Amino acid sequence: MSEQSSVSQLLAARYSVRSFENTPIETALLTEIFTKAQQAPSNCNVQPWQVCVVSGDTLATLRDKFMTTLMSGAKPNPDFNWMPQYQGIHRERQFGSANALYSALGIAREDKQARQMAMANNWQFFGAPHAAFFTMDKYLDIMGAVDLGIYAQTLSLLLAEHGINNCMQGALGQFPDPVKEVLGLPAERGILFGMSFGYAKDDAPANKARTDRAPLDEATQFFD
Numbered sequence: 001m002s003e004q005s006s007v008s009q010l011l012a013a014r015y016s017v018r019s020f021e022n023t024p025i026e027t028a029l030l031t032e033i034f035t036k037a038q039q040a041p042s043n044c045n046v047q048p049w050q051v052c053v054v055s056g057d058t059l060a061t062l063r064d065k066f067m068t069t070l071m072s073g074a075k076p077n078p079d080f081n082w083m084p085q086y087q088g089i090h091r092e093r094q095f096g097s098a099n100a101l102y103s104a105l106g107i108a109r110e111d112k113q114a115r116q117m118a119m120a121n122n123w124q125f126f127g128a129p130h131a132a133f134f135t136m137d138k139y140l141d142i143m144g145a146v147d148l149g150i151y152a153q154t155l156s157l158l159l160a161e162h163g164i165n166n167c168m169q170g171a172l173g174q175f176p177d178p179v180k181e182v183l184g185l186p187a188e189r190g191i192l193f194g195m196s197f198g199y200a201k202d203d204a205p206a207n208k209a210r211t212d213r214a215p216l217d218e219a220t221q222f223f224d
Contacts, residue, residue, distance in 0.1 A: 010161060034053065059131060063125065074175065123172070134192050165198065165200040
């Protein structure tokens with residue numbers, strides 16, 4: 001993607017990448033992008049995000065820790081409330097998203113083992129050379145979560161501006177203990193969600209999956 005692309009073009013072209021080339025991004029470019037992301041707006045300018053960017057040996061260690069956690073049969077114990085279950089149209093969209101991915105991967109609906117293996121790829125960062133964990137002080141609750149969402153979208157667009165792909169992952173907030181252990185995070189910090197990023201593996205079946213968007217009249221009302 002050209003650095004001259006408009007925000008509209010970046011949004012139109014963006015999709016969630018679930019298979020990455022093992023090509024690290026230069027440190028100078030990462031520093032530039034994350035510096036620019038500091039311009040993201042936040043409520044009362046509190047800037048609650050504390051972002052942990054992991055690469056190299058640290059990323060490899062986390063991959064191993066996550067797999068050990070999954071193989072042990074551990075249940076998710078997120079720092080924040082991930083308990084609400086989608087209902088109605090939201091559940092339909094959730095199923096639609098899953099169907100798009102599994103269809104691209106050629107996984108049948110009844111093949112539960114293959115679906116579980118595909119899900120486990122979340123904690124392998126889809127082979128990406130980098131990941132970011134979006135953390136904040138737990139007491140900030142919903143207000144902090146709003147700000148982290150705004151920050152993450154800002155970061156996503158900045159990455160896209162430089163031709164760098166990503167996948168936002170709620171899954172990276174489901175098992176916070178291995179992350180806190182490896183990164184040495186204090187008890188008062190919580191991991192809300194994460195993002196894997198790098199350069200897309202263009203020929204990967206997972207990257208052929210696309211989701212649709214609701215029409216404007218279902219999402220927005222204009223009042224004069």
